[in-house]
Amino acid sequence: MIIFESIIDGIRDIRDHFGRTMLQLAGIILGAASIVATFSLSVAGKAASMEFYRVSGGIQKMWVWNKPTGKVTANAKALASRGLTYSDALAIRRNAREIDLVAPMAAQSSVVRYGRVEKTREISGVTPEYAPLTDFHAGLGRFITDQDVSTAARVVVLGSERAQEFFGTDNPIGRTLTIGDTGYKVVGVMEEKFFTFDSGRNVLRWMNRQIYIPVTTMITRRGETLEHGKIDRMQTRMKSTKRSDDAVAEVERILMREHGVKDYEVMSRVANLRRNEQNNKMYDMTFMICGIISLLVGGIVVMNIQLASFNERVREVGTRKAVGASPAQIFFQFLSESVLVSLLGGLIGLFVGRLFTQGITTLIHQPTIIVMSTLVNAMIFAAGTGLIFGMYPAIRASRLDPIVALRTE
16 A cells, blocks of 8 residues: 555656656666667668578578698508498498488589570589578479489489579470570579668579589589599488487487598588577677667766755655654655656657667668567566665655654755
């Protein structure tokens, strides 16, 4: 009952001293708004990263790259190793229990011709697993098949931009595209891939510029055997992200057995995500500290104005205590006033924060996302500010000697 009456008294005092209340509100509003704006930017960045992972194959992806050992001396097996080969991919596919897809990739530049159009372009040798690993599928025709790989077929699949570059608006399916001095039958055109972090540049445009042939075709056309055929990298997919460390260790163990030296590097998206989460925690902490500092400034304003209000109302407080008001009633009256002001400021700050996020989106062209947890945190910090900084004026008022108060001019 005491708390309810104190809240009513606090509301009445806020209404009667509106100008003073607005000064208290200003700092709280800006503090809450800054929390909403900064955290919405952080949340949007995390969401964009996860969406990028999703549209480019998911977080289960792993890469294996060639990497120089940097060693001056090496054993015979290490000297015999010449980096990643097609047989390494077969070994991982055959022996790895934590991996369900393996896509070896080789690349080289060649002259590509069709009709009067002749360009030097990079050609990628891939396997059928490349499509699900990158979530990149044929929009017209088909992609590379297991039969194409097993027979080293002379077929080619074009990215959407490459199809337009060489064939314009014509249907390229079934046409013959010359790569180097060999003709390849066009069997598919990939869907157009698009993703942007800032509603601008397509960060996946490079996928639309690819030209794909079977990796075995590329290896054999270079005069290499499949056993020793060089590849540039591999993409793999782990079965479970919960066992990501086991998957990485398993791939490294198989390659070490094949190479005898660590002339490769295995990288997983799960590990990247963990590092990003650590960085995000640091940024979130920085954003939170900035918002809290703004609220602290607002809290200091609230406390000073509450103290000034107390000095103005010494006789009022003394009179209330003289006619029977308990210290608890006085304490909760002053405290409820500061908390109510802070809650009101926090509520208005949510709307101001929304305006801030729109301004950020307009100025730096970065999306922002406001989630419920951000709004709740802003309100909690705002209320906490009023509670903490309202304690001192409330304690002073509750301890006031009514006799001294009534003597005050």
